[in-house]
Amino acid sequence: MSETSTRLDVLKTYKLYVGGKFPRSESGRVYEVTDSKGQWLANAPLGTRKDTRDAVLAARAAVKGWSGTTAYNRGQVLYRVAEMLQGRREPFAAEVAVSENIGAKKAAALVDAAIDRWVWYAGWTDKVAQIAGNGNPVAGPFFNLSVPEPTGVVGIVAPQAGYGHSFLGLVSVIAPAVATGNTVVVAAAADAPLPALSLGEVLATSDLPGGVVNIISGRTADIAPTLASHQDVNAVDLTGAIAADGPGAAAELEASAADTLKRVVRPEVDPFAQDWTVAPGTDRLLSFLETKTVWHPIGI
């Protein structure tokens, strides 16, 4: 008893996850993450616009390898992530509990749901082309096939509010984008970034190539506009945009994304009310896919 009471906990230094590595923010700055009562939990890196651009570079570099991986292999890698998540169930539950100010039981259930969701998307990698692709019966002697392909680099503003947003919501926006072969840069929930930063540690040990998922914590107002305006980002998921920055922010980001004609996933009308526990459909899975149609004459 006296032994445990004198032992000091070893606290974690949270870091960004970029290009498969764990850099500190280039700014050298951190911000305080607190629980709902204002109690200090940890310092999170204050990711900057420059950090975000570095992450986009890493994500772009990873596109060729990840999108070129066989769908079967992508599924294996994603399932491996779920295995690693399962092993870290308790620490994630603890982080979710303090991040969202909910009881341990609810937090554990949310983590379980997140793991199951990740498994669900892992199983989609080698099926999505079958439900989103087509052989087209054109009127002529042609072989004509439509196949879905990843869009490229997806910038994601993770959910910032609502029950389960810090981890289940986060997994629900990342997994479908990477399952289909895209690479992502994620702006973590600004007030609840700890589960996201810990997810980086899981991904790093899960055979996922570096750069496929990049996670930045910090002010959404710095990170999200950088993603929306970046020339080398092909699509943005603005799910968390309204909650973080007040009404109008998502519209501004969408307008900025229009400069490069990025594909945009708009936030729900009320993102606070979004229920992450309900089963997702295929919407998000199909949101970051292009359809390529190939024609070839038939003859002898």
Added chain:
Amino acid sequence: MAKNTKKAEEPVRKNGLFEYAPAPESPAAAGDIATSYGHFIGGEFVDSSGSEALKTVNPATEQVLAEFAQGTEEDVDRAVAAARKAFTDWSALPGSERAKYLFRIARIIQERSRELAVLESIDNGKPIRETRDVDLPLVAAHFFYYAGWADKLDFAGYGSNPRPLGVAGQVIPWNFPLLMLAWKIAPALATGNTVVLKPAETTPLTALRFAEICRQAGLPKGVVNIVTGDGRTGAALTSHPDVNKVAFTGSTPVGRAIAKQLAGTRKKLSLELGGKAANIVFDDAPIDQAVEGIVNGIFFNQGHVCCAGSRLLVQESVQDEVLDSLKRRMDSLRVGDPLDKNTDIGAINSAAQLARITELTAAGEAEGAERWSPACELPGAGFWFKPTLFTGVSQAHRIAREEIFGPVLSVLTFRTPAEAVEKANNTPYGLSAGVWTEKGSRILWMANQLKAGVVWANTFNKFDPTSPFGGYKESGYGREGGRHGLEAYLDV
């Protein structure tokens, strides 16, 4: 013996071509063209609330064909209101009934296809051979195809009972006036939406004629509304607060502006924008077929095609052979009267478009590319541009980067497949691409690597209602045609 052979007497030629007897289509087949047109709103032809009128000219003669209304915000308002009113009943109609209206429209288009083909040719300047053999058959086919979807939407893969969006505001370009109308209206109606469509300001006549077809088909009033005018009318339509879906085909800058305008709204948007397609010819390609494909790729519809193969990437080892053959083929292209059935290349759609093509080709020369055109006489009146070839083009040249939207081909070379991919993808556009090679595995590899929505292998510029069409990157988003084309008009 050889020394005694006399050179055969040259047959009578003009511009290096054997002379063909004229084979003109009768302009009268276009039917009566009124001197002035209003809008088609709520099932009636109505006058504009404004007094401004625009003129549409025959680009082959510069003669004014008709006046039409410059749609005002009030006109757009009326049209959207009519579409909104019609939406309740139209969307509630069983799919099988909506299907029958679309089947009727398709049939009437077939019956009146000669009239529509001639009218399209007169208003647009494209050769009758193309309107008759390409545009009109495809227009009818699109209505037939989507007619069949109307009562099968539960099986389209978007969940059971997918719902229409409401009123669709649609803005289409001048290069395929009826085909673009069909691409927009057929899926919108099949899925239970009502539409307000704005045709291009240089080619409004066939859309107005289509309005008559809607009346003949007994289509309920307000389901289809046509409002004419220029970009101002289009902007009023796409920004109208009571429009639920916007569909636009046209230039990338305008598409970008619309995307900005719609940011933060709940309106669904689909965009088909510009392109700068690479047509890639490998050394093992069947050269004659490839040359036909190159010609079809860039000179079809005077090059007024967003997916035109405007950058020829030819493997260095066959460059001379391909170019010699291509020039010989270009020599035989007949430029002139769009209503002559022998015409290959018709008139440029407008003076403004001709000026843009002229400006860009001048830039090509100024930047050091070598220009070549066959010797051919161009008619005195109207807007014309000779089929043009640029060699010695670098990737930095404007003619290799910017969409010209005219009969102008820029030739670049490559050595390896990887270099071909690199150059082909080196553009913000990603609409289409062509690959010519006999090697199957190479075709599939190239098709995988190319960042384009449509890849034509050993063929080019093929379209079909069952085949999704649309671009990657800044060529826009969403697909038209096929099962994929339904998604743009459904709440999924």
